[in-house]
Amino acid sequence: MMKENIRVLLSEAEVDARIQEVADMINRDYAGKNVHLICILKGGVFFTCELAKRITVPVSMDFMSVSSYGDDTKSSGIVKIVKDLDQPLEGKNVLIVEDIIDSGRTLSYLLEILKGRNPSDIRLCTLLDKPERRVKQVKVDYCCFNIPDEFVVGYGLDYAQKYRNLPYIGVVEFEED
Numbered sequence: 787m788m789k790e791n792i793r794v795l796l797s798e799a800e801v802d803a804r805i806q807e808v809a810d811m812i813n814r815d816y817a818g819k820n821v822h823l824i825c826i827l828k829g830g831v832f833f834t835c836e837l838a839k840r841i842t843v844p845v846s847m848d849f850m851s852v853s854s855y856g857d858d859t860k861s862s863g864i865v866k867i868v869k870d871l872d873q874p875l876e877g878k879n880v881l882i883v884e885d886i887i888d889s890g891r892t893l894s895y896l897l898e899i900l901k902g903r904n905p906s907d908i909r910l911c912t913l914l915d916k917p918e919r920r921v922k923q924v925k926v927d928y929c930c931f932n933i934p935d936e937f938v939v940g941y942g943l944d945y946a947q948k949y950r951n952l953p954y955i956g957v958v959e960f961e962e963d
């Protein structure tokens with residue numbers, strides 16, 4: 787039997803402190819404006835909540851769920867909208883909030899779709915980025931952490947739907963029982 791072990795990569799305190807720094811940047815950049823947060827379900831939900839609590843300009847929020855055709859570990863770049871936004875983006879300062887940018891395929895596709903809905907401005911904020919893995923270039927406006935090419939879980943990220951609730955970021959390791 788293989789046993790899964792989670793090695794801590796970024797502690798809860800480190801993640802929380804960094805989210806505060808990124809929120810401070812957002813508060814400066816959006817001073818005098820509203821920000822419309824788009825949470826990408828399900829992975830983005832923990833980060834979106836923690837970020838939103840630290841934003842001091844007026845916030846509105848919407849949620850979107852996408853799935854990429856292909857298996858769980860590799861995205862194809864064709865994105866299916868599983869749950870669309872409830873509200874239009876026309877005239878809004880949109881900030882997309884994602885858990886992780888890996889190949890960049892999901893976000894580059896999604897950005898094109900959402901730009902077509904005529905927001906005033908559209909930016910991207912991610913908790914994690916694996917720049918080494920990039921296949922499709924996407925402009926990341928706010929990033930909490932660049933991480934090496936390892937499969938991570940926690941803070942919304944899952945492995946086979948497990949570990950989303952961990953309050954830190956960890957690497958899944960497998961060992962013999």
Ligand code: IMP
Nearest residue numbers: 861887888889890891892936937938943
């Ligand atoms: P991509 O940028 O289109 O390749 O896909 C990004 C998506 O792949 C993320 O939103 C996650 O759902 C998933 N993903 C990529 N790397 C990881 C990881 O290390 N752990 C958990 N999910 C990941």
Ligand code: MG
Nearest residue numbers: 829830885886
């Ligand atoms: Mg995701």
